[in-house]
Amino acid sequence: MTKQLKNIKPVDTGSLVDKVEVRLLAFFKENNLKPGDAIPKELDFAESLGVSRTVVREALLRLRTLGLVESKKHRGMILKQPDIINNFERIMDPTLLGENTLKQLFEFRLILEMGMADFLFENRTQKDMDELEEIVETGEATDTGKIRFTLDKEVAFHGKLYQISKNETLQRFQGLLLPVFEYVYLKETENTDLDEYHYTTGTFVTHRMLLDNLKIGTPETFRNAMRRHLEPHFDHILKKGQP
Amino acid sequence: MTKQLKNIKPVDTGSLVDKVEVRLLAFFKENNLKPGDAIPKELDFAESLGVSRTVVREALLRLRTLGLVESKKHRGMILKQPDIINNFERIMDPTLLGENTLKQLFEFRLILEMGMADFLFENRTQKDMDELEEIVETGEATDTGKIRFTLDKEVAFHGKLYQISKNETLQRFQGLLLPVFEYVYLKETENTDLDEYHYTTGTFVTHRMLLDNLKIGTPETFRNAMRRHLEPHFDHILKKGQP
């Protein structure tokens, strides 16, 4: 093992693009540029920073990828209101994410559904309730017990809930989590008989009961109902830790 | 207004880089490449796809920015397990996010804290409780009523809660939300006298009470306590919609 020398620090080995990216961000801040404002052209940056256009271009490309900058083709670039969610979409591929991340994202979803009750009660409209009613009815009518259909019903019902929250960021986030959810859900139900929960425990809460609760209940009662509705998932994910 | 011609589709105006990015992703999938695997070099891609190295390089740079690919300097590139959270960090700047997004992110945080109860009770350890105890004590000892200190206490206490959840993704997400939270919190408390809530409503729940609840309560009681603890924020954000 090589000995670590003292009184000598490693030289800066970071790439030019890294540095330029930082300088660009600093430039935006210093000049107090806001979304919508135009930014200087690539060549001007290149000259001022003393690097090639390529380097500036690559740094700008990063910011574009992050959604911080938008390039109007052949015209110039402007600062953009960064789209938080957009970047996730390209990489949220369950097959590329690790087991651990998947589990945490699944937990994340459970947390969201448990926590959104107040916003549901605050923002629900009659139209929302009617639509939810229809979703529940359709679900009950087509109750074949097949897992695939069960999943579709789940997605439709819970997706509608997110919609009712009227929080667009939350909604889009749920859209991202959906593939993860389906992925985990299908794996989870592989060896589990959901009917066991549905019909034997007696405490299982159906979509119908959740809907009724949303009509006449309170955030507090709804949370408790939701907790019991999600019981199988909680059971599954909490047991997973202990062998 | 120009009439829309039939039987003729607009030409593909998307950039080459866009197309190459898609092709690269498809390539990874088709060849079943997993994180850690090496990928062909830029020039090989360029030749096979019939475009310049520049284009391939820009497409790869995007994937690198998204964290899907890692470049070993001067050696080659490998697929990487994408880091969901990392991309947020660079753009999560409250001064660049719109009013509406900020509000939604603040709501998001409320939802998380309301929803995480089960995981707190499941994963808490004695060590966690001791540390939380100390945080609460320090908070009580330095209760000066100054908003800045109040904020620090909030951050310390609630940050510890996220830690107890043992969900790393959640924790890092909260880390991202922190600047947003502070930003909104300070604006929110500008014109509000928090003491009003603390001392007059009578139902306000302190950190001490939350801690006690976490010791001897259940997820259900904890959620109710947390809801009352967050009451000022809920009030503020829910009232905001109506003038």
Next chain:
DNA sequence: TTCATTAAATATGTATAACATAATACAAAA
């Protein structure tokens, strides 16, 4: 003058060639 067309200027998009640099492997020397 008014309107349509043309032309010039401009900034990004793409292509090509060349060299710099660092990681690695392997050979040569101590």
Next chain:
DNA sequence: TTTTGTATTATGTTATACATATTTAATGAA
């Protein structure tokens, strides 16, 4: 065996040229 030198290789960086679409200005016909 250990160190040092060297060739190889893929990315990092620079430079230059051209393509293309948008804007602006100029031009010319009614």
